Amino acid sequence: MTVARRGYRLLTMAPAVLALGALFVIPPTSAVRKGDDFMTPETTGVLNLEPGECFTDPEYSPMAGEEIVLYTTCDQHADNQSYGFVHADDGPYDRAALAEFGWSSCKRGFANYWPGEAGAELDYYPILPTAETWADGDRDVMCVVYDPHGELKGSMLPRA
Template sequence: MAAIRHWGLLPAVAALGTLFVVPPVGPVTKSEAFITAETTGILLIEGGECFGDPAYSPGAGEKIVLYTPCARGADNQSYGFIHAADGPYDRAALSAFAWRGCGERYAELWGASRPDLRHYPIMPTAETWADGDRDVMCAVYRPAGRLTGSALPPAP
């Protein structure tokens, strides 16, 4: 009988959980601070792969990024990497370099053909820089919603 009561509460608990999910209001804007090299899971994403926005994982006890097959729809897609030169960590200079480099690569791939897309860089932090990380990931997303497949243009 106790098992019946336990399962009988499941729909109520599930319904209660949906009350705490707040959908975004209007378009989303992502910056270089949205995801960094320290965000768990981001270093597992390769060029061309899709991934979700950071979400809290009770098992990990922190926000993590997970790979998502592009065909299923995703929040973001990596479209390349740029390598920063060695030197002291300078967040402002790195940010300017990352936005410029990712913007140039974005223009090469899409130009003005995809006004529904925006890009943002995923940068090393002071801590990952100290460990030798010099790579900036360039990511693309749709401010109005999820990508509906790979956003990359077909190869010529």
């Protein structure tokens, strides 16, 4: 009879144990999608970045009084890595045409560095000149790779 009682007690405790366990389940991180409006060359820190360098997502800095990105080593809290620059042709500023150029150019670079399965867990986005930076002569589109599920785990660029 003791065995039967113990089994009954376990069954009556099961819902409480399951409910308690559900409190400690960490939901999967939803994927983040970064578009061509995620940041601009006007975001403080972006213009200091070189190809291959890693950096943080924009964050408001009370000291600077604006959003900034910070250079970081690729294995320490890096959200993004620049993998190249493409130069747009001169002409009047056309945001839609520039976005199309940026996405298609960065896609070619992404497919070159991370073909097929190599890029399955990664994504990319272009950082486009704004009307203001275009007027100052900025014609460079920065191509950036990132992990939609979190921080980078080191440099994403393939080793030569």
